[in-house]
Amino acid sequence: xxxxxxxxxxxxxxxxxxxxxxxxxxxxxxxxxxxxxxxxxxxxxxxxxxxxxxxxxxxxxxxxxxxxxxxxxxxxxxxxxxxxxxxxxxxxxxxxxxxxxxxxxxxxxxxxxxxxxxxxxxxxxxxxxxxxxxxxxxxxxxxxxxxxxxxxxxxxxxxxxxxxxxxxxxxxxxxxxxxxxxxxxxxxxxxxxxxxxxxxxxxxxxxxxxxxxxxxxxxxxxxxxxxxxxxxxxxxxxxxxxxxxxxxxx
Numbered sequence: 001x002x003x004x005x006x007x008x009x010x011x012x013x014x015x016x017x018x019x020x021x022x023x024x025x026x027x028x029x030x031x032x033x034x035x036x037x038x039x040x041x042x043x044x045x046x047x048x049x050x051x052x053x054x055x056x057x058x059x060x061x062x063x064x065x066x067x068x069x070x071x072x073x074x075x076x077x078x079x080x081x082x083x084x085x086x087x088x089x090x091x092x093x094x095x096x097x098x099x100x101x102x103x104x105x106x107x108x109x110x111x112x113x114x115x116x117x118x119x120x121x122x123x124x125x126x127x128x129x130x131x132x133x134x135x136x137x138x139x140x141x142x143x144x145x146x147x148x149x150x151x152x153x154x155x156x157x158x159x160x161x162x163x164x165x166x167x168x169x170x171x172x173x174x175x176x177x178x179x180x181x182x183x184x185x186x187x188x189x190x191x192x193x194x195x196x197x198x199x200x201x202x203x204x205x206x207x208x209x210x211x212x213x214x215x216x217x218x219x220x221x222x223x224x225x226x227x228x229x230x231x232x233x234x235x236x237x238x239x240x241x242x243x244x245x246x247x248x249x250x
Contacts, residue, residue, distance in 0.1 A: 002099045004029040006072035008079045010064045012036040017082040018045040024086040028078060034068040060183055062141040069136050077136050085163040093160045105153025106134035111164040116223050123217030123224050144187050145180045177234040185241035199239040208232035
């Protein structure tokens with residue numbers, strides 16, 4: 001008999017994705033949202049669909065996710081983002097995998113990344129994957145931004161991919177990068193790291209070249225250029241915010 005599954009998500013103003021997400025995870029035995037005080041209809045829609053919603057003020061991504069794990073009643077966790085699509089083939093593989101997980105504690109799932117309506121095949125996204133299925137007794141999240149699951153057991157990779165639609169509109173995507181920059185700056189400030197000219201000029205330039213040239217983002221056309229540019233600017237923004245923290249500038 002396959003073990004019971006808890007599907008978890010952290011949410012903030014995701015009203016347009018809630019219905020699709022909940023329906024795609026209807027095979028889970030419970031669904032829990034940890035919400036960062038959404039101002040739209042995220043909570044209302046989720047609760048109408050039988051989701052347990054817990055409010056928690058956002059501090060960082062790992063803390064938010066680890067708090068969610070603590071709320072789960074089952075050992076096996078599905079932790080997808082609401083902008084990720086779980087299709088029937090992936091659902092079938094997840095269920096069949098859990099019928100006999102053997103000694104595997106966590107499973108990676110490969111992702112197809114979409115930006116501005118286009119699937120991005122290069123720029124570092126060609127090998128994109130993340131742990132989305134794991135046993136909570138052997139795993140936890142680490143890292144303030146781009147948090148990763150650390151597993152004390154063996155890991156494996158599922159065959160089916162999911163589609164990742166991180167882009168809603170340019171302002172929303174840019175706001176995400178700004179949040180990431182802010183959290184990274186706060187972490188560097190705690191570590192007493194101080195920015196210098198290298199951080200302001202070399203690091204952003206390298207990020208652009210790495211993504212656009214060395215990781216072949218140029219092959220994704222204008223979308224590849226825009227992605228490389230905004231991500232390199234987010235690196236600059238990280239150190240600008242760090243510089244402002246040292247000077248007590250809001």
